Amino acid sequence: MTADAPALVASLSARGATLATAESLTGGQLAALLTSVPGASVCFVGGVVAYATAVKVSVLGVSPATVEEYGAVSAECATAMAVGARQRLGADYALATTGVAGPGQQEGHPPGHVWIACAGPASVETRLLTLEGDRAAVQAASCRGALSVLDGMLRREDSVLG
Numbered sequence: 079m080t081a082d083a084p085a086l087v088a089s090l091s092a093r094g095a096t097l098a099t100a101e102s103l104t105g106g107q108l109a110a111l112l113t114s115v116p117g118a119s120v121c122f123v124g125g126v127v128a129y130a131t132a133v134k135v136s137v138l139g140v141s142p143a144t145v146e147e148y149g150a151v152s153a154e155c156a157t158a159m160a161v162g163a164r165q166r167l168g169a170d171y172a173l174a175t176t177g178v179a180g181p182g183q184q185e186g187h188p189p190g191h192v193w194i195a196c197a198g199p200a201s202v203e204t205r206l207l208t209l210e211g212d213r214a215a216v217q218a219a220s221c222r223g224a225l226s227v228l229d230g231m232l233r234r235e236d237s238v239l240g
Contacts, residue, residue, distance in 0.1 A: 081222075081229030083115050089232055090121035090171070097228070099125035100138055100163035100174040102150070103192065108175060108221045123169050128159065134176075138162035149185040151177055153204040156195035164197045171231070172197045173224045179213045189213075192220045196227045203231055 090097055099109045109125035112118055126137055131150045134140040139162040140155055148154040159174035173196050180189030190209035195202060205227050209219045 081225040083111050083118075083225060086225055086228055086232070087112065087115040087118050087121055089229075091117065093232075095170040096121050096123045096168070098123050098163045098167035098169035098172040099224075100159040100172060101125060101127050102129055102134070102159070102174075102176040103179040104175045104217050104220050104224075105129060107217055108173060108224055111221050111225075124167050126163055126167075134159060138166065151185050151187050151191060151193065153193050153195070153206070156193035156204055157197070157202050160195035160197035160202060170199055171228060173228055175220050175224055177207070177216075177220065179216045179220075181213065190216050192216065192223065194220070194224045194227050196224070196231050198231050198235070200235075201231070203227055 101108050106127045112122050128134040128138050131145055135142055138159050140158040144154050144158055156174045156176045160172045164172035175194055177192030178184045178187050178189050192207040192209060193204060195204045207223045209216045
């Protein structure tokens with residue numbers, strides 16, 4: 079089952095939890111998708127579009143050493159973006175997207191190479207997506223992938239809580 083924004087907004091709102099975003103290749107589309115849901119203001123606190131690596135470092139607190147060692151298109155950078163957004167925006171959860179939308183390669187990665195991270199109260203999860211299609215298709219699929227990672231984290235937390 080594919081996670082959708084209305085269901086996630088409802089789930090977060092019901093548990094009194096908040097969400098932030100840190101986006102690179104999706105350029106704010108993930109935040110727009112979430113805020114298109116009526117009532118999203120109950121749980122969505124804000125987002126950072128950190129398209130440039132310098133913004134990932136200066137605004138989200140990604141370590142320059144992380145970028146130097148792993149690159150901006152990496153699990154490590156996605157994790158740091160999500161953790162940084164969670165901390166700086168005071169959210170319970172944060173989703174981050176970083177990758178290559180195309181048309182060209184970045185850091186040796188082809189278009190469609192995307193890392194998603196979700197930082198929650200107890201853990202951080204990452205997922206590598208290998209997507210196909212044009213720039214718009216990669217961005218849209220990245221947003222869906224991010225929602226799926228959050229949905230999985232919330233479902234696992236629900237199963238642990240009983």
